[in-house]
Each structure stands twice: as C-alpha cells, then as structure tokens.
Amino acid sequence: MRKVQISTATGSTIGGLIAVLGVRYIPKQYQYLTIKTELELWVCLLPMFIAFLLVFRPMFLKKFLGAFGVPHLDMNVDFKPKLLIIKPLWFISSVSVLTMQFIIVSAISPLVLVLRAGSLIVGLNKEVPSETPKSAKLLLLLAPKSYRENLVGDLEQEFRTIVLPQYGAWRARWWYRWQVACSLLPIIWNSLKRAAGLALLWKLIK
Amino acid sequence: MQSRINGTQSPGTLGEFETLVLLAILRLRDEAYGMRIHLEIEDRADRQCSLGALYTTLDRLEQKGYVSSSLGEATRERGGRAKKYFQIKAAGQRALKNSYAATRKMAEGLEPQLGVVL
Numbered sequence: 125m126r127k128v129q130i131s132t133a134t135g136s137t138i139g140g141l142i143a144v145l146g147v148r149y150i151p152k153q154y155q156y157l158t159i160k161t162e163l164e165l166w167v168c169l170l171p172m173f174i175a176f177l178l179v180f181r182p183m184f185l186k187k188f189l190g191a192f193g194v195p196h197l198d199m200n201v202d203f204k205p206k207l208l209i210i211k212p213l214w215f216i217s218s219v220s221v222l223t224m225q226f227i228i229v230s231a232i233s234p235l236v237l238v239l240r241a242g243s244l245i246v247g248l249n250k251e252v253p254s255e256t257p258k259s260a261k262l263l264l265l266l267a268p269k270s271y272r273e274n275l276v277g278d279l280e281q282e283f284r285t286i287v288l289p290q291y292g293a294w295r296a297r298w299w300y301r302w303q304v305a306c307s308l309l310p311i312i313w314n315s316l317k318r319a320a321g322l323a324l325l326w327k328l329i330k
Numbered sequence: 331m332q333s334r335i336n337g338t339q340s341p342g343t344l345g346e347f348e349t350l351v352l353l354a355i356l357r358l359r360d361e362a363y364g365m366r367i368h369l370e371i372e373d374r375a376d377r378q379c380s381l382g383a384l385y386t387t388l389d390r391l392e393q394k395g396y397v398s399s400s401l402g403e404a405t406r407e408r409g410g411r412a413k414k415y416f417q418i419k420a421a422g423q424r425a426l427k428n429s430y431a432a433t434r435k436m437a438e439g440l441e442p443q444l445g446v447v448l
Contacts, residue, residue, distance in 0.1 A: 274363075274364055278364035281365050281407050284407045286369075303380055307385075
C-alpha cells in the first residue's frame with residue numbers, strides 16, 4: 125500500500141488552534157465573510173488543502189518541527205497494514221483525520237483571507253465602519269506638533285469627501301492606513317538617523 | 331561652492347517636489363490648503379505623494395521664508411479641525427522664477443530629444 129504520511133496534520137492542528145483562537149477574538153466588524161454553507165466551506169478548503177500539501181510536505185514539516193523541538197506525531201507514517209480488514213479502516217481514519225485537519229486550518233488559511241478581501245472588493249463589506257481607523261489615527265501622534273492637527277484634518281477630509289464615497293469603507297480605511305504609514309516613515313527614519321548620530325557622538329566623546 | 335561639490339542644495343535653489351508644491355500654491359491661490367495641494371499635485375503632475383511628505387515640505391518652505399500660512403475655518407468633514415492656508419511669499423516667487431529659468435536654460439535646444447515644446 126502506498127505510504128500516506130499525515131504528519132502534515134500535526135502542523136495544521138497547531139495552525140488551526142491558533143487560527144480558531146484568532147478568529148474568535150477578531151472583532152465582529154473585521155470579520156468580513158462568514159462561511160454559511162457547506163459548499164462555501166469546501167470551495168475555501170479544497171485549493172487550500174492542495175496548496176498546503178504542496179508547501180508543507182511531510183518530511184519538511186517533520187524537520188521543521190523537530191528543529192524547534194515541537195512535539196511531533198507522525199501518524200500513520202510508513203504504516204503498512206498486514207491484515208486486509210485493517211486497510212479500509214486505516215484509509216477511512218486517515219481521510220477523516222485529514223478532513224478534520226483542513227477544516228480547522230481553513231480558519232487561518234491565507235486563501236480564506238484572500239477570499240475575504242475579494243468579497244470586500246466586490247462590495248460585500250456591509251459591516252465595515254465608515255470611520256477612520258482609530259489605531260492609525262493614534263499613530264499620527266508621532267507626527268510633528270507644528271502640523272499634526274492640519275495633517276489629521278486634511279486626511280479626514282480627503283477620507284470622508286473623496287476616498288470613502290468613491291471606493292467604499294474597506295478600501296478607504298486601507299487608504300487611510302497607507303497614508304499614515306507613508307507620512308510617518310520619513311519621520312521615523314529621520315529620528316533613527318538622529319539617534320544614530322547621537323550614539324556616534326556619544327561614542328566619540330567617550 | 332561647497333554645496334555644489336557635495337551635491338547638496340544651496341539656499342536659493344528648490345528641489346523638484348518643492349517646485350511642484352510652490353506651483354500648486356500659486357495655482358490654487360486662496361484655496362491652497364493641504365488636501366487641495368495634495369490633489370492638485372496628484373492630478374496635474376500625476377505624482378503620488380503622501381500628505382505627510384507634503385506637510386514636511388510645506389514646513390521646510392515656511393522655515394525658508396518662501397511661504398506663509400494662516401488658519402482658516404474648522405469644518406465638520408475635517409472633524410472640527412481648522413484648515414491651514416498657504417500663501418507664496420516674494421522670496422518664494424523669486425526662487426520659483428529662478429528654478430524655472432534654470433530648467434528652461436538647461437533644456438534649451440534639447441526639445442527634440444525630450445519630445446516637448448518649452
């Protein structure tokens with residue numbers, strides 16, 4: 125019988141548990157797509173499962189987990205049942221284990237995330253708040269005081285009057301985050317350079 | 331001379347983005363505030379820039395004495411924050427004129443190669 129190595133299952137279980145916990149604590153407004161029907165689930169799962177098997181080949185996973193000292197269960201590896209009756213049972217158990225694994229993994233599957241993003245782009249984002257993201261707004265406190273208020277005001281005005289009506293809440297919010305990141309990066313970079321300069325000066329003085 | 335050797339900007343000259351910002355202010359006249367300048371640069375010059383980069387440049391131009399600013403009205407769509415209007419000063423106009431003249435002189439005779447009419 126062909127060897128079926130299901131060590132992938134261990135990895136997917138760990139990933140799945142993290143995912144389930146992650147999804148559980150993601151606020152509702154950020155959960156853009158709810159899988160309601162079984163068909164939707166399988167559409168998500170099947171390509172993900174194939175990709176998962178291709179990327180995380182059992183041997184690779186075994187080495188990877190071993191390197192980090194993660195307890196690793198090689199279920200059914202090199203298992204060659206001698207009794208004929210065991211073969212179908214073994215096959216059913218393997219398939220059911222795998223099925224369970226990829227149902228769990230689907231929670232974090234990047235593919236699901238892509239599908240979620242896709243569903244937003246086509247306008248299924250009814251629950252996304254049409255406000256500027258608070259976390260990004262908070263980051264703007266790092267902007268120089270001399271123009272911080274004006275920068276926040278301009279960003280807010282462009283967000284509300286141009287980007288939000290034109291592109292929808294989800295994309296508008298990402299636009300806002302991107303603007304904040306682009307605005308802050310040069311400031312952070314300059315601060316780092318200044319800090320490096322000061323460190324060098326301190327070294328010279330010492 | 332030192333700045334030429336180092337490749338840095340001398341006090342009277344303008345960078346490319348600074349030129350764009352000053353031209354946008356000049357074009358917008360009484361409506362020159364952050365968001366409008368940002369959109370003007372994106373629409374006309376077809377150049378993507380962040381509002382943060384724009385404000386950093388405006389701050390620098392103000393320090394150089396090329397532009398002045400005044401606070402305007404606070405509006406609801408800005409979350410109750412006031413607009414900051416920018417006006418170009420005489421020094422700014424002079425710098426812009428010099429920068430434009432220098433570009434023209436450098437490009438003189440190169441129109442066929444550049445594929446533009448100056």
